[in-house]
Amino acid sequence: MSTPFDPNTAQNLGEIEKQFAVKAVEHAQTYWGLLEKIEPKDLKLTKLDDEIFEHAMKSFPEFAAAPHEKLIRLDEEWMKSNDGKERWRTFIASYEKKIKDYNFGSLIRMDATKEYSEKNTIFVTRIQFHAIEIARNRLGLNEEAHKLAVEEAKKDAEKKQEEKAKAEKKKKNGNGNGKS
Numbered sequence: 001m002s003t004p005f006d007p008n009t010a011q012n013l014g015e016i017e018k019q020f021a022v023k024a025v026e027h028a029q030t031y032w033g034l035l036e037k038i039e040p041k042d043l044k045l046t047k048l049d050d051e052i053f054e055h056a057m058k059s060f061p062e063f064a065a066a067p068h069e070k071l072i073r074l075d076e077e078w079m080k081s082n083d084g085k086e087r088w089r090t091f092i093a094s095y096e097k098k099i100k101d102y103n104f105g106s107l108i109r110m111d112a113t114k115e116y117s118e119k120n121t122i123f124v125t126r127i128q129f130h131a132i133e134i135a136r137n138r139l140g141l142n143e144e145a146h147k148l149a150v151e152e153a154k155k156d157a158e159k160k161q162e163e164k165a166k167a168e169k170k171k172k173n174g175n176g177n178g179k180s
Contacts, residue, residue, distance in 0.1 A: 020105050024123065028107040028116050031133070036149035040142035048098060049134050056131040059091050063135055071132065072141055074110045076122050088128060095127045102127040112136050113144040115152070 034043060046052065057064040063071045070078075078084045095102040106129035107121045114120050124132075136142045 024105045024107045027126075027129075028121070032116055032149055035142060035146050036153045040137040040146050041140065043137050045130050045134055045137075046099060048095075049130075052095075052127075052131050053134050053138055055091065055094070056135055059087060060131075063132075068135075068139055068141055071135055071139065072112045074108070074122065074132070076110065079122075079124075088125075091131065092125055092127050099127055099130070108132060109145070112141045115145065115148050 060070075079088065092103060102125065104126045105123050106126045107116065108124050108129050109116055110120050110122055133142070
């Protein structure tokens with residue numbers, strides 16, 4: 001018979017950590033893509049958005065307090081403090097049987113007015129991501145991020161169009177006719 005798994009003494013396996021990191025980055029890219037295409041107030045992340053929002057506002061009244069500075073700019077120190085960890089642990093545990101992958105790692109933006117970047121990103125559980133981003137969306141705090149994502153997509157599309165035009169011109173000139 002094998003011994004029970006103890007996460008406190010488990011070794012970190014590099015390959016597993018890489019896979020988690022890849023999944024977290026893919027999740028962040030998908031979410032940024034959604035912010036680009038859908039008005040945040042219309043974005044639905046789970047079937048339980050209403051419940052998660054209400055629960056988060058009750059569990060974390062500092063998020064509910066206007067002008068919502070604690071949601072706009074997350075305080076990692078507070079989240080990882082003993083009090084913060086205990087409050088989040090209770091919140092997270094209540095979704096164990098309700099949300100698939102509730103405790104998977106996700107990347108979240110520290111500042112809701114900015115895009116994902118190395119300095120603007122921390123690692124949280126999926127349900128923490130949902131709670132914070134659902135609140136940001138419902139309270140209009142992701143409007144700036146939506147505008148950034150739309151502008152970024154527009155610039156990317158223009159760049160691709162320019163590259164395509166250059167490639168076509170090069171191809172045309174490379175066919176020996178010498179005309180541009």
